[in-house]
Amino acid sequence: MSRLIYRKIVNGFMLFLTGVCTLVTVLVLFLILGFLIYNGGKSIDWNFLTKLPLPPGEPGGGLANAIVGSAVMVGLAALIGLPVGFLGGIYLAEFGGKSFAFAVRYMADLLNGVPSIVIGIFAWGVAVKPMHGYSALAGAFALSLMLVPISLRTTEQFMLTVPRALREGALALGAPKWKVISTVVVPAAMKGILTGMILGVARAAGECAPLLFTALNNNFWARRLTEPTAALPVMIYRRAIAPYDDWHRQAWAAGLVLIAMVLITNITARYILSRGISVQKG
Amino acid sequence: MSAPAILANKSGRTRRWHGLQTGDEVAHFVTFLFAASVLFVTAFLVWELWIQSAESRAKFGFHFLATSDWDPVLGQFGALPFIYGTVLTSVLALIISIPLAVGAAIFLAELAPPSLSSACTFLVELLAAIPSVIYGLLALFTVVPLMRNYAEPFLKKTLGFLPFFQGPAIGVGYLAASVVLAVMTFPFIIAISRESLMEVPRDQREAAMALGATRWESTFQVVVPYARLGILGSIFLGLARALGETMAVTMVIGNDPAMHASFFAPGYTIAAVIANEFAEAGTSLHTSALIEMGLVLFSVTIVVNALARLLVIATSRKGTAQSQ
Numbered sequence: 114m115s116r117l118i119y120r121k122i123v124n125g126f127m128l129f130l131t132g133v134c135t136l137v138t139v140l141v142l143f144l145i146l147g148f149l150i151y152n153g154g155k156s157i158d159w160n161f162l163t164k165l166p167l168p169p170g171e172p173g174g175g176l177a178n179a180i181v182g183s184a185v186m187v188g189l190a191a192l193i194g195l196p197v198g199f200l201g202g203i204y205l206a207e208f209g210g211k212s213f214a215f216a217v218r219y220m221a222d223l224l225n226g227v228p229s230i231v232i233g234i235f236a237w238g239v240a241v242k243p244m245h246g247y248s249a250l251a252g253a254f255a256l257s258l259m260l261v262p263i264s265l266r267t268t269e270q271f272m273l274t275v276p277r278a279l280r281e282g283a284l285a286l287g288a289p290k291w292k293v294i295s296t297v298v299v300p301a302a303m304k305g306i307l308t309g310m311i312l313g314v315a316r317a318a319g320e321c322a323p324l325l326f327t328a329l330n331n332n333f334w335a336r337r338l339t340e341p342t343a344a345l346p347v348m349i350y351r352r353a354i355a356p357y358d359d360w361h362r363q364a365w366a367a368g369l370v371l372i373a374m375v376l377i378t379n380i381t382a383r384y385i386l387s388r389g390i391s392v393q394k395g
Numbered sequence: 396m397s398a399p400a401i402l403a404n405k406s407g408r409t410r411r412w413h414g415l416q417t418g419d420e421v422a423h424f425v426t427f428l429f430a431a432s433v434l435f436v437t438a439f440l441v442w443e444l445w446i447q448s449a450e451s452r453a454k455f456g457f458h459f460l461a462t463s464d465w466d467p468v469l470g471q472f473g474a475l476p477f478i479y480g481t482v483l484t485s486v487l488a489l490i491i492s493i494p495l496a497v498g499a500a501i502f503l504a505e506l507a508p509p510s511l512s513s514a515c516t517f518l519v520e521l522l523a524a525i526p527s528v529i530y531g532l533l534a535l536f537t538v539v540p541l542m543r544n545y546a547e548p549f550l551k552k553t554l555g556f557l558p559f560f561q562g563p564a565i566g567v568g569y570l571a572a573s574v575v576l577a578v579m580t581f582p583f584i585i586a587i588s589r590e591s592l593m594e595v596p597r598d599q600r601e602a603a604m605a606l607g608a609t610r611w612e613s614t615f616q617v618v619v620p621y622a623r624l625g626i627l628g629s630i631f632l633g634l635a636r637a638l639g640e641t642m643a644v645t646m647v648i649g650n651d652p653a654m655h656a657s658f659f660a661p662g663y664t665i666a667a668v669i670a671n672e673f674a675e676a677g678t679s680l681h682t683s684a685l686i687e688m689g690l691v692l693f694s695v696t697i698v699v700n701a702l703a704r705l706l707v708i709a710t711s712r713k714g715t716a717q718s719q
Contacts, residue, residue: 228639
């Protein structure tokens, strides 16, 4: 009998422990958010959002150029990377042969797992070295490389959830395949695809490593796409490791802006996804 | 294959050699180009890393991986301290995160009611969405002081007889980096372990229960072994992430290109040295050496990632075969 009691105690204890594990991991998220909101909230003000950075030692100033720089580079990256992945994803879902599609899928997953710093080196070799200068274009190129696999896999995944009957119905009406894809399948899967793309863009917006030596940094407004450009994540890094209290304050504020953007997009996108994709079964 | 697909194939085959005539062929061809561009870009990436690191590879050969001098001024470059730092921090991170993350995955897959499980999974996914530079920011201002003032003195007092827990407690170093990496690998391990645990067929659990096993015994001796490949895959994915993680590590590793036995000591990782020195590299040899480090990092993460994907694919195949 004591054996049974022992087993029951072990059972209860271990199950309790797994609950504690979960609590710890979830708690970490709330600790992170709490610290950011506390420290960032103290530091964020109107100057931060509208002014240029000041030299070290002078209090005040902001990171307006970094906010704009991030927006420009992420926007450009989305313009390049998302359509490439989208069209590739259509191929995988609608035309793909077996082994070629498998190779592309596998490569996309590997590309997705390549450390972002290595993507940065690649972008440097392709877009910085030949052009003899750091630029927003190079930064956008690096970010777009991270978006391609995400966009490709999302597109494929959601197009495959579109029921076969929908395609066959349209084909039976005499529509050619490209018309079926563009007017039936893609619209049906669009909600999911867009959500996945938005999540990908949010991830790219937080990337710092690929920008370190492609877009570099800039304390002033970048007037052209071929100039070094400031980005929010890079600014957070530079400010955080510098020895000035006022810069630390700005790093926290920038962190709060970045995390707010990332979390809002994530929560909205996942909320839309959880409401279901608007595909009619049948 | 369904009837329309066969029809489309047939018309494609007869017309293939007459150029692109119908919309379908154009669509097929264009989307094919974009899908192939993924293969092309990956190949180009490898080629670029290989070509750009030629100078360093020619000068140092395989000694690059086995020597520990890192002196940009004298032009001496050896990758060993960085490889050591990368491996040490990643392994330590996994030692911290595996029990926690697998425990959490078991709780979410086996015990928690569905609503709690999906809520927690959502929160864990948000953890994955946090940019790494934010992890670095927090680590620099919270984890590092905690390490310096509490964790490291405590470890020194209790386990100080081991060489790993000796030396001055300065906060930044291998241990701080490992703690941050551990947190960053949580979401990967939890999400995929949970999925593979949930794919375990119900009969397995019921059979164990029917034999009189307690819930924990059924979980630990039947369900977890059944899902072991998927869990292993998730750990490999976490490892790949930890090996390549840049910003968070760069901010707390301490940037010391030397090898220390002590976990408290400052070190360096491959990704961190690239992040710190690449833009300021003075000589082409320096740049080339950094790119060769990138090549090393790339190869290692590719291998680890490929293993992880294969493991995950294997388990999901097994899962679907069982459920049919």
